Amino acid sequence: MLTRREIAKHNTKESCWVIVHGKAYDVTEFAPEHPGGQKIIIKYAGKDATKEFDPVHPRDTLEKYLPSSKHLGPVDLASIASDLQDEETVDELELARLERVKHMPHVSQCYNLIDFEDIARQTMKKTAWAYYSSGADDEITMRENHAAFRRIWFRPKVLVDVSKVDLSTTMLGSSSSVPFYISAAALGKLGNPEGEVVLTRAAYRENLIQMIPTLASCSFDEIVDAKQGDQIQWLQLYVNQDREITRKIVQQAEKRGCRALWITVDAPQLGRREKDMRSKYDQQAASVQDNETPVDRSQGAARAISSFIDPSLSWKDITWFQSITKMAIVLKGIQRAEDAIRAVEYGVDAILLSNHGGRQLDFARPAIEVLPEVMTALRQHGYENKIEVYIDGGIRRGTDILKALCLGAKGVGIARPFLYAMSTYGETGVVRAIQLLKDELEMDMRLIGATKISDLSQSFVDSSSIANHSVVPKDHLSSQAYDKLVGPPFVKSNL
Amino acid sequence: MLTRREIAKHNTKESCWVIVHGKAYDVTEFAPEHPGGQKIIIKYAGKDATKEFDPVHPRDTLEKYLPSSKHLGPVDLASIASDLQDEETVDELELARLERVKHMPHVSQCYNLIDFEDIARQTMKKTAWAYYSSGADDEITMRENHAAFRRIWFRPKVLVDVSKVDLSTTMLGSSSSVPFYISAAALGKLGNPEGEVVLTRAAYRENLIQMIPTLASCSFDEIVDAKQGDQIQWLQLYVNQDREITRKIVQQAEKRGCRALWITVDAPQLGRREKDMRSKYDQQAASVQDNETPVDRSQGAARAISSFIDPSLSWKDITWFQSITKMAIVLKGIQRAEDAIRAVEYGVDAILLSNHGGRQLDFARPAIEVLPEVMTALRQHGYENKIEVYIDGGIRRGTDILKALCLGAKGVGIARPFLYAMSTYGETGVVRAIQLLKDELEMDMRLIGATKISDLSQSFVDSSSIANHSVVPKDHLSSQAYDKLVGPPFVKSNL
């Protein structure tokens, strides 16, 4: 059996061994081709990389991608334990966090989806929180995604018999108990050691559709294996520069029963998220003296995992996708009416209006704002029944879902709130979150005077202020940097 | 005489006795049919339930609804006293509250209706305050109700002889000293041990009309008995699933002299109010360990009292009501022009534009915003004189009332402010609140250049910004859950 001491010798670019889950691997040759960059691997040369590896890679990654000749075999566990001990330096902020974790509110005290977020903020690990919660630049778009819903108000109908309310609907030909689905989000294990399968199980319990992320922490097969009964899953796809890899992923998904392929089109490059970057910065390494060489030591989790994404993806590729799969094809990330029209003309089954949770381009408009523009254009072209339109971004309340449906959406995607529920209370949390949304939605339907999803129409809302951008979420950085004017100073007393 | 010890034995679903006002009752058979749900009764099985019972039920409830065979007779008082002592555990927050109660400002230091609210917030019992003050979801609509008035500005006329100002008017054929009335609100005893009769007496002193709530803490007859002279009362009605009960209530009201029937149409189900729910949550019962079973332990006062309301109520029922009573019929809770038109066509006497004090559907539009839409539609149909239009929600100032009247309302309803006045200073408080409003209203009439209610017209206001929703009340939950961006951290000093 290999010892920790032996492995520690291979701690250079020239000979680079790492330990993952109690086994050693020689990654010297692989490192330069690592999609997440060589730097992060070299950092762990000669060391145990399990904690860093886990949330970012499915379990089977090394089996799949590293030739078996590079598998060096098991490592003596005792030595690993001591190794881990060395690294455990816990700072004061972390101690306070652990204290909060011990005193978390009971899950039944969460009365809405924002409650989970508030608890997650206070109890998640700093880097995990930063990865999930961060957005592009000043996070204006990220917050505007929810804020925009507040510009839409209801016109409820009364004296409608609402004794029975039915929330069920059909999305891309599959039925669902509700008009929302669990959307794809990367790195589930950052929030919960079990990863995305927690969402799969909760989706089954509540009869929801789950979208499987390309950048899941669990492997694709683990997530599909976790499915029960006739549970529906879709695949979210980042298109790889190597189209053969992409073809394999797509065809494997179809084979394993995925019903739709959601091709991400709003992320030719993954966004800079400064909160995420700041959370990674290694304070020890910095000193004022070496200001001469400004090197970006931190890229945040987002950029570390995304270098394989193909920025050349374009409309012609869509035709190719149609040729390799029979799954429904959805373009994930449409942001203007012109592209919606084009999507119809390319024959795709659906589009998702989205700005990627405000994580890509700050000042991209919220999907709920783009929705009326798109529906109007579709109607003008006579296309309103040729394509399904979905939206995501900022949905936190039953009323948000209702507004989207009234304005023409077929369904809505929700990601972060379920991640927060999963990161705080696991499967129980996700189930609770879904139940709360169902409760809200049922009550809201009743209160606007609708008994089924198909009743919903534009007449239930006043959205005339939706494109008014005279107010935007507060810009905290600018506002902190501004030196406020003050009145004349009083003379200091000598007392 | 029954002893406390004996009763304590019947503390299960199978044999459930409770003590109310010194008498014991066997509610084993009744519990499953309790409109507020069985759970709340079982909680008090074998115990004294008086404190929980009182604000929610009129005194005569048990006599009326429980067969006399289940009346077990008086309980030994001594044993009750000791029972109460056991339960009296007062926490620090409660002690601080009691201290504030001792140091309340003098009632004459309240210069406006908001002052009563501010004192109520600091002096009312937590659960009572939570029940009165809470609204749906993020309480955006609740606050917008008042905020919307701020988008309407006056166009005063000068050089009008305003030496005499007359505030009196006629509503539904009855005269009133002012164009506002005391609206119905449930559970008056939460705020004042005497309950709704306090409002009745104040209404008499100031010559106002009072609307009697279905869910009053006092019985209907108590409230009618408290009326003096030719005082006018109306009845607010939640329609029961059992129409015979409804018929009895309506015909009893007519018999006892009520002049109008206000049928609530905006509450097929009573809203979730999270502040109310949170105030009820039993901290002791929660522990992180049992997260597996997320059960809603708390529903807040609102849901506990409303399960009998009929969600199937629809337009055809209106015709039925017209057949069983000669009282004027008002639809309480209209929220769109189409329904106002329909109301005229159904021949009702009046409509109340209302979103139920922001307690039902968040993002329901404020009544003051719906008002111009409704008046325009009525005029377009030539219906402007065929129906009276009332509004409620968010009215705090004389100027608010004036704005509503200028835009076409016949009168306005006020509920919470009088509850706060009653909960802080009793009848004196309510009288003071009414007088303050009258003072404001008289002065405001004078200052816009109007001497009587019929002088008021749209020309006195600029309401062009009323439907502008670019700004909404602050979303405190979301805003607290957001992790603000900060600038680069300075290196910590070693000092």
Next chain:
Amino acid sequence: MLTRREIAKHNTKESCWVIVHGKAYDVTEFAPEHPGGQKIIIKYAGKDATKEFDPVHPRDTLEKYLPSSKHLGPVDLASIASDLQDEETVDELELARLERVKHMPHVSQCYNLIDFEDIARQTMKKTAWAYYSSGADDEITMRENHAAFRRIWFRPKVLVDVSKVDLSTTMLGSSSSVPFYISAAALGKLGNPEGEVVLTRAAYRENLIQMIPTLASCSFDEIVDAKQGDQIQWLQLYVNQDREITRKIVQQAEKRGCRALWITVDAPQLGRREKDMRSKYDQQAASVQDNETPVDRSQGAARAISSFIDPSLSWKDITWFQSITKMAIVLKGIQRAEDAIRAVEYGVDAILLSNHGGRQLDFARPAIEVLPEVMTALRQHGYENKIEVYIDGGIRRGTDILKALCLGAKGVGIARPFLYAMSTYGETGVVRAIQLLKDELEMDMRLIGATKISDLSQSFVDSSSIANHSVVPKDHLSSQAYDKLVGPPFVKSNL
């Protein structure tokens, strides 16, 4: 000589003597007719009332209005001194204020008019500050008066030769060094023991026109006597219910050289200002026990001085005024286009658009917002040269003045800022304030590319947002009374 002990015996409604400036007066018969109400006099029955009397009454009031038979002669001064000592109880807040007064910034550290206000807030006596600074109801209009200017933006012209800038203009036929004047404000001695003559002297030094208030602390003659050279003064008039008194005042003003008569038309009753009222409330007199008798003990300074104002004033009186004086007649307080048109048709010389500094009707529109409405209407009637239009309210900066002039105002009135300058630094402060405004105005003219007042025109501003009321000044009372939603509470640690 009368002694303090003797006078103290006459301390009832039936026999009421008071001391003012060392002399005793019998006001038993006069008290019921006191324009400020009997109550305030009875409060001082048997006592020295000088401190309360002074800021509210010109020196010659008693000579003029009290029959000489009621003048009881001088009082022994020693006894008065001891009397005063009794009353001097200074609380902690007052001590802190006095400390601030000692450490005031140097007047040259005031760089703008707001600086004086900020210092006044911290150094003026509580009741004086409350009287000057308060507005109607929630003080929304008062603050909106200044805020509305922020919705107007400049369109500067460049490459104009601005080496010489001339600020002088003509108002109502009189020339002035600047297009603004010192407007009338009551009770100057509250802020400065010398009262309004301080403003007269400063106006002379800076060649400004002063408007003399009806409710000045100095007598009309004192203020006119303080005038130097060919200094211009106008008279502001509250019309008395007794027209003969009014006639006397008007004709005396004309005789003493006043050039114009500004008849206040926006105040048939003086407004309720709660900050003012609260500052007066006598804490000692209140106790929770006597809540049964809610009596308004405090009316604030405003109401105490205004009961003589005639609420029946109407258009026909304007014709009467034209018959009794040759002074230019200005209607002070026009607030809508229709009344401006009517003013032209009644042949008045000018109108002042004003909401009385936000002190009368909350949600009266700011004058700067009414101005475009009025100018448009005048032009539509071909009346634009038939009348001069002035505005006041919220003017603090040279840019504010410029905006008003660009939109058509002939000149603007400023009151509070000069009161604050006078209350903090006396005549020096007022002069400094005027100089600062002149400096700003000259620079601003240069920067928009105008060299004289007549160059100014609408093309220099974009006022398209002026009537947008989607945002209003914060409602502090409501906002404080609101109980903010919070997230789930963490379990309290046992530590």
Next chain:
Amino acid sequence: MLTRREIAKHNTKESCWVIVHGKAYDVTEFAPEHPGGQKIIIKYAGKDATKEFDPVHPRDTLEKYLPSSKHLGPVDLASIASDLQDEETVDELELARLERVKHMPHVSQCYNLIDFEDIARQTMKKTAWAYYSSGADDEITMRENHAAFRRIWFRPKVLVDVSKVDLSTTMLGSSSSVPFYISAAALGKLGNPEGEVVLTRAAYRENLIQMIPTLASCSFDEIVDAKQGDQIQWLQLYVNQDREITRKIVQQAEKRGCRALWITVDAPQLGRREKDMRSKYDQQAASVQDNETPVDRSQGAARAISSFIDPSLSWKDITWFQSITKMAIVLKGIQRAEDAIRAVEYGVDAILLSNHGGRQLDFARPAIEVLPEVMTALRQHGYENKIEVYIDGGIRRGTDILKALCLGAKGVGIARPFLYAMSTYGETGVVRAIQLLKDELEMDMRLIGATKISDLSQSFVDSSSIANHSVVPKDHLSSQAYDKLVGPPFVKSNL
């Protein structure tokens, strides 16, 4: 060698000697003609003025402008040192600042341009910070400059091949790696002892164009000498009242290779900046006693350096400039469409829409708001290709630049952010700031679906809210001076 003691005798207006960089000068005759005013020189009569002199004057100023007869020769250094010691009184705030300077974050922790500003605010000398960061009046325009960008939102195009993004462009015929340039700002040595040459070197490293300021701390020749390779420079010009001086400057610039002349037209007089003024105020000199003579002791740095600027500059001068130089001519500071049209008709090569960084006229509109007005007018006249349009003011993010370019700007100028980067981290900071902007810009281009600058067009943005002025940056002075309303006070407890 002269001694400190000898020089100290010449400390009056009548005989005024000063020490600069170890040499003494007799400035008695020169002082009255000093462009910055005589006062500031007399303040240093008999003393060492180096610290005050340096940031304001290029090194060669005294050689150039003071006759050699007035050069008195070197001073004994020892005596100077002791002189300096006397003056070094460092207050507590300054000590805290110095501590922060020691603990500055590493430059690589700056993730955006605002980060530099935030660090500058905390580490720069008070007066330097005040000079750079201050704006006109209430600094509304200064902040609105950035805020206005937040009213413009993107309409990204997806499925565009963005594997290669090219940021390079051509401005006034010169090529640049990016569509932004380093704009001119006065007094570089306030922030960095080397002054503007730091910017020159950074511009070279990143292939940017630099605009040289008239009021640079380095001399014009020093800045040109610092240029490397085929680096491009432009000259910013304040036009001197003496046109011969102006002619000399312009022709020297042309001779030394400057490619364009940017004539400042928005500053006939330099603005009042109260933050700057307040930072200069000499606390010791003030006392409440001498309030009688309000003299402006402080003018801030801006006014001290600008008295030579010619306020008579007008359109006819433009023709003269065209006659004396072949450099491209740009009008810097156009603020309305009419002047843009006129600029075309006068044949200038380009205009810069600008309000001078919000430092001149408060409520001047932001350039980004004026841009659509100007582009529309140019198109209406068929002039869109006859002139290049630039903007500056408030640009902090790549998205800001993109928005300007989409709306028709050829390029944008950035000044303050580079000053802050230079003042905190020197050349490294400026390079880092430029790289960050390039990074953002490249990503943003990719995310909106554009690969080169010429792809950008209006279709990428929704700017329909750009001229909505219902919300403006907070007015801190007014808001502080306002005395907020509060509810009724509770009785103080005796405990």
